[in-house]
Amino acid sequence: MHKILLKIFRTGTLTEPLPEPGPPVKPCPLVRGSLAVRHVDAGSCNACELELHAFTQAFYAPESIGIRFVASPRHADVLLVTGPVTLAMKDALRAAHEAMPDPRYVIALGDCACNGGIFRGSYAVSGGVPEVIPVDGQIPGCPPEPKRILAYLEQLVSAENKD
Amino acid sequence: MLNPIEWSSGPDGEIPFGTPFPFSVPFALASPESPGLYLEGVRRIKERGGRLVSLWGSWTSGADPAVLAAFSDAEGLLLYRFRLSADDRSFPSIAFLFPLANRLERAVRDLYGWDPAGLSDQRPWLDHGLWDGPPMVPQDASFQRSPEGADSPQEEYPFVRVEGEGVHEIPVGPIHAGIIEPGHFRFQVVGEKLLRMEERFGFAHKGVRTLFRNRSVSDAARLAGRVSGDSAVAFQTAFSDAVEVATGSPPPRRALWIRSILLERERIANHLGDLGALGNDAGFGFGSVQFGRLKEEFLRTNARIFGHRYLMDTVVPGGVAGDLGRQELALLREECARTKSDVLELKTIYDEHGGLQDRFSGTGWLDPMLAGRWGLGGVAGRASGQMYDLRHSHPVPPYDQVHVPVSISRLGDVSARVQVRFQEVRHSLSFLDSVLEALPEGPFFIQPEETFSPFEGVGWVEGWRGEVLCWVRLGSGGTVLDAHCHDPSWLLWPALEQTVPGNLVADFPLINKSFNLSYSGHDL
Numbered sequence A: 001m002h003k004i005l006l007k008i009f010r011t012g013t014l015t016e017p018l019p020e021p022g023p024p025v026k027p028c029p030l031v032r033g034s035l036a037v038r039h040v041d042a043g044s045c046n047a048c049e050l051e052l053h054a055f056t057q058a059f060y061a062p063e064s065i066g067i068r069f070v071a072s073p074r075h076a077d078v079l080l081v082t083g084p085v086t087l088a089m090k091d092a093l094r095a096a097h098e099a100m101p102d103p104r105y106v107i108a109l110g111d112c113a114c115n116g117g118i119f120r121g122s123y124a125v126s127g128g129v130p131e132v133i134p135v136d137g138q139i140p141g142c143p144p145e146p147k148r149i150l151a152y153l154e155q156l157v158s159a160e161n162k163d
Numbered sequence B: 001m002l003n004p005i006e007w008s009s010g011p012d013g014e015i016p017f018g019t020p021f022p023f024s025v026p027f028a029l030a031s032p033e034s035p036g037l038y039l040e041g042v043r044r045i046k047e048r049g050g051r052l053v054s055l056w057g058s059w060t061s062g063a064d065p066a067v068l069a070a071f072s073d074a075e076g077l078l079l080y081r082f083r084l085s086a087d088d089r090s091f092p093s094i095a096f097l098f099p100l101a102n103r104l105e106r107a108v109r110d111l112y113g114w115d116p117a118g119l120s121d122q123r124p125w126l127d128h129g130l131w132d133g134p135p136m137v138p139q140d141a142s143f144q145r146s147p148e149g150a151d152s153p154q155e156e157y158p159f160v161r162v163e164g165e166g167v168h169e170i171p172v173g174p175i176h177a178g179i180i181e182p183g184h185f186r187f188q189v190v191g192e193k194l195l196r197m198e199e200r201f202g203f204a205h206k207g208v209r210t211l212f213r214n215r216s217v218s219d220a221a222r223l224a225g226r227v228s229g230d231s232a233v234a235f236q237t238a239f240s241d242a243v244e245v246a247t248g249s250p251p252p253r254r255a256l257w258i259r260s261i262l263l264e265r266e267r268i269a270n271h272l273g274d275l276g277a278l279g280n281d282a283g284f285g286f287g288s289v290q291f292g293r294l295k296e297e298f299l300r301t302n303a304r305i306f307g308h309r310y311l312m313d314t315v316v317p318g319g320v321a322g323d324l325g326r327q328e329l330a331l332l333r334e335e336c337a338r339t340k341s342d343v344l345e346l347k348t349i350y351d352e353h354g355g356l357q358d359r360f361s362g363t364g365w366l367d368p369m370l371a372g373r374w375g376l377g378g379v380a381g382r383a384s385g386q387m388y389d390l391r392h393s394h395p396v397p398p399y400d401q402v403h404v405p406v407s408i409s410r411l412g413d414v415s416a417r418v419q420v421r422f423q424e425v426r427h428s429l430s431f432l433d434s435v436l437e438a439l440p441e442g443p444f445f446i447q448p449e450e451t452f453s454p455f456e457g458v459g460w461v462e463g464w465r466g467e468v469l470c471w472v473r474l475g476s477g478g479t480v481l482d483a484h485c486h487d488p489s490w491l492l493w494p495a496l497e498q499t500v501p502g503n504l505v506a507d508f509p510l511i512n513k514s515f516n517l518s519y520s521g522h523d524l
Helices: A002-011 A047-056 A087-099 A111-115 A146-157 B035-047 B101-112 B208-212 B217-224 B229-247 B253-281 B285-306 B326-352 B354-360 B368-374 B378-382 B414-437 B489-499 B505-515
Strands: A035-041 A067-069 A078-082 A105-109 A137-139 B027-030 B051-058 B066-073 B076-083 B090-092 B115-117 B167-172 B184-190 B193-200 B455-462 B467-474 B480-486
Touching (some): A002 B326, A067 A146, A078 A111, A105 A111, A111 A137, B035 B090, B051 B480, B217 B480, B229 B455, B326 B414, B354 B505, B368 B489, B378 B414, B378 B489, B378 B505
Parallel strands (some): A078 A105, B090 B115
Antiparallel strands (some): B184 B193, B455 B467, B467 B480
């Protein structure tokens, strides 16, 4: 036990200051101070998932500003979608979107989700989230770095962005 | 002698293979003329203790449709090319000899419409009934759909059912409750106890193989790096090896050494992430924070020195994309030393934590006898006592000079897979230290020769998860006619199913994480 405490003490606080806000984003109505995010992988190569995992770590600490990942779309303010939307994931993605409460804010995360990316044109993909459900925001990148994800989501929770 | 069937010469009209370099993984090719000879050859491989590595189809304009199967034995890689006859679009199934061929052969049936003769499992695998016929058939081919092809829309996938008093089913996926790739698991349980689990995949199928067609070699290498994002270096290295073999252009020495640095950095970063996630899944958030920190620092160094956090596009056919200066080398070495002492400290904490070890030990047991019978490699295979590691058995430079010991455990449970990861991180860090110190001088890139007629090549690399194989067929002018990327997850997903019975439902996430297999690399 003392080894754990000592290590925690020596490690200190890892969380970094919030990044500079990026270009203004479409606000998410009714949301203030907390943001429930449901992630759906619609057939990505899994690099975007790696960055999402990195994003939840102590350096970025999204929970400290009220951003948390939830298990059910019914609890979600935001649907965060990765991947070019394979044909086999199309219905599942629609169902998850359908299950959300309004206002159903959707973000396409990564180049593939934005427009199909490198997989665009294949017989097995839809060519991006906008082809399947309405999209409110995009975070491009292959994959997008955690600080870009934070810069976007931070604007959705921050109070200045409201009214 | 590798195999009694005649080598490389092949029948007329067959696209020739490049020859392996003295320092690349040795391989040999056989083209059995009849189903009987094919089965006879495969049976001999089985009897001699060979392993199945991969199996895939290929059909491009100007070449006969064929099923290719890759096996390995003590001497190297053995490639079988079974050419399908024009009137009978079927190939002999080898699943009765190598059970792991089942899903690979079903995938060939889904993608080409060819029937694996003798395979009793008629269910589709990658096909969800959403494509217009088999998608890999070339446009100009007159195609007769096989009568038993799996192209009709599948309403309900026929899972194997368990019946009895108190048995119920838990369907999970394709969307999981977390940041995970898409796939479906069907559990049969009694109370909290798992009786059986069956996988259903194909949700991440992106049609990657058709996207390879007609790409330039360098563009195709980018695509290879995105087959499975966590194994970008492994796939790009295997793909580059395949192109270099096909074009007969060995990469410069310095490039090989830098590739090994990239491969080991990818391995360490993924293992660190897994060790943290395994702690977290067992309710030990401290592990997640600490290993998350180490991984993030590694990723940031990757971005700073190699230009990409996950090292995508750092390996190219002909060498590597960038060189390392003295300053960078010093920085990388310094990071290795720092990480080593941190990991050692955390290992002690993990080892001494009773609650953590209680969750790890005995959970998700993969029988070493089964692992041996199936010839399983990778982290999961080695944690069940299998001595398979290409860096050890077929070392290419610099692994032939700076040796990496095989990390092994015989326990076969989650704790064994944790221990193997700890060992591999330690060995990789020591390896990096030696390699960074002795990096040879010279160019880091030599443009591969152009091919003027079709040529094939193969690359086989020990990625962080297991053996990654890439096969490529190049046309004239350096374009890719066809390519296949094989992720080790193909062979390890069926093993995961075998570890589940008898465990608690709540332990499945932990077991799954301890394998950490790729959905994208499998579904392709």
